Amino acid sequence: FLFILFSMSQDEGVDSDDDDTSLSSYGSDLSSRKGYSANLSVFLPLPHKRTGSLLSVYSDAGDFGNVEVQGSVEFAVMYSPVGELIIMIEQCQDLAIADPRKQRTDPYVKTYLYPDKSRRSKRKTSIKKWTANPVYVESLRYKVKREELPDKTLNLSVWHNDSRGRNLFLGQVEISFKIWDWGHEALTWYNLQPKVHCLKCFFKMCYLISGGSKNSTGEIHVWLREAKELRRLKPQGVDSFVKCYILPDTRKKSRQKTRIVKKTQDPVYNHAMVYDGFKTGEVSEACCELTVWDHNTLANQFLGGLRLSLGTGQSYGKKVDWMDSMDEEIQIWKRMLANPNSWVEGELPLRSSMTPRK
Template sequence: MLASLVHARHAEPPRHAEPPDPQRPPKPGPRGVPGVSPHPAMALEVGVEALLDLSFLTEEERCAIAEVLRRDWQLRRREEGRISKLRKSVSDPARLRVLTGDWFCDARAHSPREEELVATEPQRPETLQTDQTLPDQVPPQNGHTRPSLLSTSSSVSSLSSSTLSGSLMSLYSEGELGSVAVRGCVQFSLHYDPARKELQVHVVQCRELAEAKRQRSDPYIKTYLLPDKSNRSKRKTAVRKRSLDPIFNETLKYKLEKRDLQGRTLNLSVWHHDSLGRNLFLGEVEVALGAWDWANTRPEWFNLQPRMPIPSDGLASRGNLSLALKFIPAGSEGRGNPPTGELHIWVKDAQSLIPLQSGTVDAFVQCYVLPDDSKASRQKTRVVKRSLNPLFNHTMVYDGFQAKDLAEACAEFTLWHQEAFSKRQLGGIRLSLGTGSSYGLPVGWMDSTAEEQGVWKRLLQQPRQWVEALLPLRTNLAPRA
């Protein structure tokens, strides 16, 4: 019955369809459902194009489909009977066209195709529901000047630039800026909540913004914590329609440790929202968070600045590395053990990594004890994928040392991002006495900071004890050669 119903469903031509070609050779049809005989009226001659192979379905599934098709066939027969009676009883062609539904078939035949509707569907703006309250602050006469900018790169590039909303394009791409002259100012405050480990950017309002289109602007505010330009770093306010003096009174929040604010820059930009085209840039402000006075939580006014060419990023650090070290002198364990001095290293984890471009890092740590930079000296951890706080928990052991050798040596740790066919260094640490020379020869890698030198001195002063440290991953390691 199922096969016959399927045949009948597909064999029934539309109202103005051409009849099937009798010259086309037939092919074997699908198997029917056992135990169900077809209705006599369904026994139709069908062409090859009307047959469906449903043999892969279970008997229960085929019976369910057969029941649906049977009811569909019954409804069609009933509708055909109703229309046949109407054609015999109604003489008014206009009324008959409405009662039979012919008007709908004609309208559908002249309507746009589905793909045309999809191609012209406008973009839908992103909006947030927030409460608005009127602040009582008044802008001062002098705004703050903006600090230097950091580098950036594209975060979204796969969509067509002709339809891509400006807020989704690269942070500094020229295509989205438009030609609006920047003017006005923005008022916001910065506060760090240590209990929640949260940076709170309270955006209050803007004044005297530029007119984007037709003497109006639909402004909203977008923020990033540079150098992270990914969507993970992006925050946005709601759009304020038809206002050159919009009031936002919204708080944009970032979860991170306070120490991670060092080396970060808050980029706050104002945009005109265009639901059918590109968003237009209205101005921006950048604040170096490492130099911010966190005792000041009052809203401050900042003059909006035009976008400037971006120099290379000047990050001093891209995160922190937690590790512990222990030096065991020769024979200090009893019975002549160990036979030579051993340097034990425990790489625990990395914290608050700042990715190079994308929103995450596939991280591993590589270690050398210089001056030996051969493969025999190289040890590394496993790769921890898609994490800005990777846990390594990896131990390494270097032997053959005496205490005087450590005074001439340097333990170098570098953290890398593993890519498909290459790797890129985020930063590193060098633990040594920082003398600038090794065994009487000047070397560039004895460039430890005061903090790194302190860790190495404690290691030499406290043999057989773990010396723990949490150190910034420097980006200014001097080349070894």
């Protein structure tokens, strides 16, 4: 559980017709490496380097063996002139071996358009046999009105087809269309993520300002206390740290980080961060982005995060993809603004995925 202090101066193991999948990918912290954008705010996985997460298959209907959720999936999202949402599934790479005895994986891709989790929302590709690197080049389509899409989320999961009906979960990606750049239609790689229980954050916030004039300035203090039940990505545990941005400032020098706490899924950070110089009204245009990462020499792996803001989709009159705070995140931010110089407590789940910033 992530404690934050601010101040201002399933898919089941069986792939049934009414199964329920969730969660997804934010990418790896590899912007300086070949294959990644030079922009630190874009988190797109590198197709030539995969990261694995050693987690058992989470299932409400039973656990049909331990599968290493690893690899990536390449797909594109677009909206056609005829009123169809099109998911272009290109390929997967470095999927887990579902049947170690036979060294076999027979993968297929499945999608849902949440919140509809019924059979009519399910789409599937063909099954590719005996390969951990399937190539599909198939499109999955939904007849849906454009104005309805901001309330929907794409859940895309990869499965091993088992002849006995015990299809095995190999990983998933989830994309919210609340603020989505429909001009981005290029094929993109996403790291597959495991199904995990919802991690929650507990925190306190305070909007502290000095003076009552229009030109008064204040500070945002962020106190990162601890996290609990982080995803276990390595046998020895998690080497985690937290990054903080107060958006729209994405400069590297404005980024602050905690120390790395090694070999534990329950790290204690006790780290304070201070951002100053905020004039009255500027906090309404800002967003506090907190992301938790597993530290690796080659690739820092995203574990979860929060975006705390008013969630308007705009900052200083411009449309931005990072102002996508959800209901509980928005309510906490509103309570903080409505109660200056008073502590506001909250309890929020860590997001398993976050829309990449531009």
